Amino acid sequence: MGQDAYSDNGGQTLLAGRYQILHGKPLPELDSPHAQAFEARDQRASTRSLFALLCQTNLLPRLEIIPPLSRILRQPLVVPVEAGPLAWPQGGRRFVIVFEYDIAGRVMAGEDAQIVPMREDEVVRKVVKPLIPALKTLAGRHIPHRAIRADNIFYKDSSKESVVLGECVSAPPALGQPSIYEPIESAMCSVSGRGQGHVADDMYAFGVLLMVLLNGGNPCAGRSDEQVIRSKIGRGSYATLIGEARVTISLMEPLRGLLCDDPKERWTVADLEQWAAGRQLSPKQPMLPTRAARNIAFAGKDFINLPSLAHAMGVHWRDAPALITGGELESWIRRSLSQDDLADGLQQVMSNTPNRADGEAHLVCRALMVLAPRFPLQFKEFVARIDALPQAFAIEFHNQPKMQALLELIGAKLPQTYLQLPHVPRSEQATLMKIFDMFNFFLENNQLGGGIERALYESNKAWPCQSPLLRGDFVSTPTDLLDALEALAREGRTDREPVDRHIAAFCCARIKGLPDRIMKNLNARDDVASFRLGVLHLVAEVQRGDSSRRYPALSRWLAQLLQPVVQSYHNRQYRERLAQELEGIGDKGDLLELLFLVDSMEARSQDNEGFAQAQKEYAGLARATTWLKNGGLTSEAHVRAIAQQGATVISAVLSGAAVVFMTVLYAL
Amino acid sequence: MAQKAAKAKTRGQGGSGRTFLTVVLMIPVVAVLLPTCVVLLINMAPTAVAWMVDRARPRYLAITVGMLNFCASLPAESDLWRHGQSYDVAFDIATNPNYWLIAYGAAAVAWMVYLGLPTVLRGYYFMTTASRLQSLGRRQKQLVEAWGEDVAAPAEGESKARR
Numbered sequence: 001m002g003q004d005a006y007s008d009n010g011g012q013t014l015l016a017g018r019y020q021i022l023h024g025k026p027l028p029e030l031d032s033p034h035a036q037a038f039e040a041r042d043q044r045a046s047t048r049s050l051f052a053l054l055c056q057t058n059l060l061p062r063l064e065i066i067p068p069l070s071r072i073l074r075q076p077l078v079v080p081v082e083a084g085p086l087a088w089p090q091g092g093r094r095f096v097i098v099f100e101y102d103i104a105g106r107v108m109a110g111e112d113a114q115i116v117p118m119r120e121d122e123v124v125r126k127v128v129k130p131l132i133p134a135l136k137t138l139a140g141r142h143i144p145h146r147a148i149r150a151d152n153i154f155y156k157d158s159s160k161e162s163v164v165l166g167e168c169v170s171a172p173p174a175l176g177q178p179s180i181y182e183p184i185e186s187a188m189c190s191v192s193g194r195g196q197g198h199v200a201d202d203m204y205a206f207g208v209l210l211m212v213l214l215n216g217g218n219p220c221a222g223r224s225d226e227q228v229i230r231s232k233i234g235r236g237s238y239a240t241l242i243g244e245a246r247v248t249i250s251l252m253e254p255l256r257g258l259l260c261d262d263p264k265e266r267w268t269v270a271d272l273e274q275w276a277a278g279r280q281l282s283p284k285q286p287m288l289p290t291r292a293a294r295n296i297a298f299a300g301k302d303f304i305n306l307p308s309l310a311h312a313m314g315v316h317w318r319d320a321p322a323l324i325t326g327g328e329l330e331s332w333i334r335r336s337l338s339q340d341d342l343a344d345g346l347q348q349v350m351s352n353t354p355n356r357a358d359g360e361a362h363l364v365c366r367a368l369m370v371l372a373p374r375f376p377l378q379f380k381e382f383v384a385r386i387d388a389l390p391q392a393f394a395i396e397f398h399n400q401p402k403m404q405a406l407l408e409l410i411g412a413k414l415p416q417t418y419l420q421l422p423h424v425p426r427s428e429q430a431t432l433m434k435i436f437d438m439f440n441f442f443l444e445n446n447q448l449g450g451g452i453e454r455a456l457y458e459s460n461k462a463w464p465c466q467s468p469l470l471r472g473d474f475v476s477t478p479t480d481l482l483d484a485l486e487a488l489a490r491e492g493r494t495d496r497e498p499v500d501r502h503i504a505a506f507c508c509a510r511i512k513g514l515p516d517r518i519m520k521n522l523n524a525r526d527d528v529a530s531f532r533l534g535v536l537h538l539v540a541e542v543q544r545g546d547s548s549r550r551y552p553a554l555s556r557w558l559a560q561l562l563q564p565v566v567q568s569y570h571n572r573q574y575r576e577r578l579a580q581e582l583e584g585i586g587d588k589g590d591l592l593e594l595l596f597l598v599d600s601m602e603a604r605s606q607d608n609e610g611f612a613q614a615q616k617e618y619a620g621l622a623r624a625t626t627w628l629k630n631g632g633l634t635s636e637a638h639v640r641a642i643a644q645q646g647a648t649v650i651s652a653v654l655s656g657a658a659v660v661f662m663t664v665l666y667a668l
Numbered sequence: 669m670a671q672k673a674a675k676a677k678t679r680g681q682g683g684s685g686r687t688f689l690t691v692v693l694m695i696p697v698v699a700v701l702l703p704t705c706v707v708l709l710i711n712m713a714p715t716a717v718a719w720m721v722d723r724a725r726p727r728y729l730a731i732t733v734g735m736l737n738f739c740a741s742l743p744a745e746s747d748l749w750r751h752g753q754s755y756d757v758a759f760d761i762a763t764n765p766n767y768w769l770i771a772y773g774a775a776a777v778a779w780m781v782y783l784g785l786p787t788v789l790r791g792y793y794f795m796t797t798a799s800r801l802q803s804l805g806r807r808q809k810q811l812v813e814a815w816g817e818d819v820a821a822p823a824e825g826e827s828k829a830r831r
Contacts, residue, residue: 570815614815618808619822625804633793633800643786644728650785651732651778658739658774666746 013089016082018043019098021052023089029105032152032167033176034059040098049101050081053170054094057472058398061095062169063462065143069169072141076156076164077134078103083169085474093473093484095464103154103164107213110151111178117216120251127153127213128254129276130162135206135269139199146173146197148205149181150212172391173197179225180218180241181205184232184261186385187225188311189376190402192395193384200263203272204237207258211241214251219243226315233307236286237261256284292336298323306337310372313364317380321360324367325350333371345370365414373421379409386418387428390435390459397456397466407452410439435459449504449519457509467502478510478542482551485539489553497561498554499535507538514541529564533599536562540595550589558594559586565598570611574603703758707748710762711741714775733778740774743767 013021022039030037035053042048055061061083069079081098088094108115118126131153138145145168152166174194179187183204186194211219219241220228231240237259247255254275257267265284267275275281288305295302296309299316303309313320323329324346333343349366353359365379376385382405384392389406396402409415415436419429442455457463465475473484485498504522508514518541521534536558543551559582566578578598585594632638698705715734722729744767751757761767811819 570818572814572816611815611819614811614819615821618811618819621804621808621811622820625801625808628797628801628804633797634790639786639790639793643789644724644732644782646789647732647778647782647785648728648735650781651735654778655735655739658736659742662739662742662746 013086013096014043015052015084015086015096015098019050019052019082021054021086021096021098027051030101032170035061035097035170040101050098051101052096052098053167054088054096055170055474057092057094057464057474058466059171059175059395060460060463060476061097061171062173063476066097066169068141068143072137075134075137076130076162077137078154078164078167080167080169085476085480087487092471093475093480093487095474095476097167097170099167103156104158104160105155106151106166107153107155107163108150108217111149112218112221113151114217115213118213120214120248123210123213123251124276126161127163127210128272130156131165131206132269132273132276134165135202136273138202139269142199144173144197144199145202146194146205147176148202148209149177150209152176153209172395174201175395177205178218180220180228181208183263184229184237185374185376187229187232188314188378189383189385189388190381190392190396192392192402193376193382193388195385195388195391198263199269200266203258203266203268204263206272207237207255207267208241210251210255210258214247215245219245230308230311232261233289233311234305236288238286253281256286257281260284260287262287290337292332294332294336296328296332296336306333306339306342307372307375310368310375313371314368314375314378314383317361317364317378320364320367324363342370361408362412362414365409366417369418369421373423377409377415377418379414380405382406382409386415386424386432389415390439393439394456394460394463397452403452407443410436411443413440447519448501448522448525449508451501451505453501453505454508457506461509465502465506467500467506469496469498469500469503475506478507479546479549481506482539482542482549482554485557486551486554489551489557494557494560497532497535498557499538504538507542511541511545514538529568532561533565533568536565536591536595537599540591543591547590547592551591552587552589555589555591555594556586558591559583562594562598569603569607570614571607574607701753703753703755704745704748707744707758707762707767708741711744711767711771712737714772714779718775718779729779729782732782733775736778737771737775740771741767743770 013023015021020041020043022041025039027037027039030051030053032053035055038052038054040050040052042050063083066080066083069077070081070083072079078099081100083095083097085093085095088096135145145165147166147168152168153163154166156162156164172192173196174182174186175191177191177194181204182189182194183201186197186201189195220231220243223231228240238256241259242255254267254272257271257275260266265287267281267284271281289307291304292306295304297303298309298312299319301312303312313323330343330346333339333346346367349363349370353363353366361380365377368375368378376383377389382392382396382402389410393403393406393410396406413436416433418424419433419436424432438458439455442450442458443452445451445454453466456466462476465481467475469488470481470484473480473487475481475484481503488494488498499522504519508519515537518534518537521530521537524530524534539554539558543549562582563579566575566582569575569578581597582594585597712734715730715737718733719727719730744761744764747767748757748761808820
C-alpha cells in the first residue's frame, strides 16, 4: 500500500506517486455504503480505467485483506489496485482505495430497488456460474467477502450477460449488509457487532442474493428486520425468504443448501460448484427448533419454541426479568420442553446474578446464554458476536448510548462468562479471554495512555487514531501521526499540546516498550513542565521509529511549549543557554535531538546537585546573617569573653617578651 | 542524684586534699626562700587584689595581671639573689619604690589592658559585623540571581527533579 507516498498535484491528488484521484469528478453510481467514489487515473498507463473510493475517517477499511485481494487477477471480483492515506484537498488525510473500473452498472440500484425478476436459468448463467470462481478464490484464501448483496454486484459489461462481485474493503466487514443477507445469529446483531464472519456467511448471503434476483427485489419487503429474523428462527431462512414464490426442484436444491441455518450443514463453494457442474446433491432439510407442548406468552405474543422466545427476550429485555424470575419460564421449560438441564441452568443464573439496581440487564444477558447459547451476546439493545466485540467497541466509540452499554457489558465481565459456553472453540476462547481481560485492565486505569482509548487501540490493531486534534485525518501508524501533527503545526494550529488522551493511548498501543517515565510525566497534569516533557518524549519516541524524517514545524511547536521545561532548570545561565539552543534546534526538525537537549540526564543531575548545594549555602548564609544581626559578634558576653582571653594573651606575650629581654640584659 | 552528689563530694574532698598537700610541700620552700617570698609577696600585691576581685572562672583578670606583675617582680628578685638573699637586702628592696613602680606599673598596665580591650574589641566587632553582613547579603543575592528565588526555600521538601 502506498501509505507514505502522497501528494497533492494541482487539483489531482496523487497516490503512491502514480494514481491520480480526480477529486473534482465524483462517481456516485460507484459509491459504497461507507465510501465515496471518484474517478482515478494511472499516470503510467493512461488507458487504464480506474476509480477510487474515499473511505470514512471514523471507520477502518479492511487493511489486512487489501494486499491478498490485490493479488487476485482475472476473477469476477472488484479488487483493489492500490490503497493508502493521502492529503485530501477538502482538508485532512483520508484513506483512498483505487480499483480497476472494468465493470458496467449495478444489477440493482439499492437495497429496496426493484428489477425485472430474473429467470432461474438467467440466475444460473449470469450469476451463479460466473461468481463461483470468485467465491472459490475467496474461500481458498479464507477471506470472507461479507458484502455479497444484490446492490453490490455489477454487470461485467453492457451485454449484461455476466456479473462481477463488488468491493468489500472500504469498511469493516458486513457493515453495509442489509439484515436479510445475514444468517440468523449475525442478523440479530447490531450492525457493528457482526464481526469478521466466515466464508459460510458469504454462502448464506449468496443464497439470499439468488432469492432477491429471482424475486426482482427484497422478498421480505414490507416486513421489519425484527419480523424477518423471528420468521427465520421459527420457520427457517429458506421458508421465510421463499415465501409464496415457486422455484424448480433443481434450484431449490442450492437455495436450501445455501440458506441452511446451521453453518456446519450449509453448502460450501465446492457443493455449489458440483451442483453447477450438474451433480445432484441431496436437498438440505430445514433444522427447525423443538416445538413446546404449549405456548408461552411474552411481550404480547405467544411463543412455541425456545429460540424464538429467547430472541424476543433479547429484544424486549426490560420485560424479560419478570418472566425469568416469576418462575413461569422455568416451569414451561421443564413441562413443555422437558429440558430440565436448561431449567436448572436458569435457576443457577437467577441465584448467581447479584441483586443490584442495574442487575436486570445482567440477568437477562446471563439467562439468554443459558437458553440460547448459540445466539450472540445480548446486552440491553446491544447485540454482538463475541469475536466482534473489539471491533464493535471501535465502531461504536462515538455512539454514546451503545458505548455505555458496551462498557457496562465489559465491566460486568459478561464476555468472559460467554466464553465459558461449550460451543465457543478453545482456540478462540484463549485469545478472546486475553483481549477482554485487557479491556477490563485498561478500563479500570483511566490515566492518560490507558482508559477506553487504550482499550480501543489495543483491541483494534490498525484502527485510526480518533483524536479530535487530528480533525478526522486518517492516522493509522505512528509515522502518520507525526505527519498529521506536522501538518497541524504548519497551519499554525498550535494553541495546545500535540498530545491528548487518544494520541497518548494510540502511541502506547502502537509503539511497544515506551519508557514508563513518559506516562508518569504525561499524567503529572499539575506539573506543566513534566507534562510537556512527557509530550516531547512521546513524539520523540514516535520519531525514533523512523528517525530519517524531519518535522521542523512540529519541532518549533514543541520548542515553544518547552518553556516550562526550560524554566524547571534552576540555574539561570543554563536556562538562558538552553532557550537559545532551543530556538536553533527547532528548525532542524529532529525531535530526538530536541529531547536530548532539554532532558539531558547529566545536565539535570548537575543542575539538581548545584541547586542543592546553593540551597545549603544560602541557608548557611542566612543563619550567619541572623547570628550577626542578633549580636553574635557584638554582644556583651561575646565581647567580654574574647576581650578577657585577648587580654590574657597580650599579657602572656608581653610577659614572655619581658622575660626574654631581661634574660638578654642580664646575660650581657 | 544521690550518686552525683556523692561524686561531687568525693571530688571536693580530693581538691582540698591536693591544696593541703601543696601547702605542706610549700612550707619548707617558703622557709628556705623566705626573703624571696616576702619581696615577691609585696610586689605581687596587685595580683592578689586581682585574684580577690575576679570572681569569674577562669580568672582571666588575675592571670592577665599576674603574668605581667610577676615579670615585673623579677628585677627585684634578681637583685635580691644577687645580694645573697638576706633579710636586710630583702627589706631594702621591699621598701625600694623603684621596684614597686616597676611591679605595680606592670600590673596597672595589665589591668588597663584587661579593662580597655572590650571597648576596643566592641568597636572592631561592630565594624566587622557590618562588613560581614554586607558580604553575606551580596553572596545571597548572587545565589538568588544564579538559581532563582527557590534557592531561599528550605532544602527539604523542595525538589524540582523531574525524574
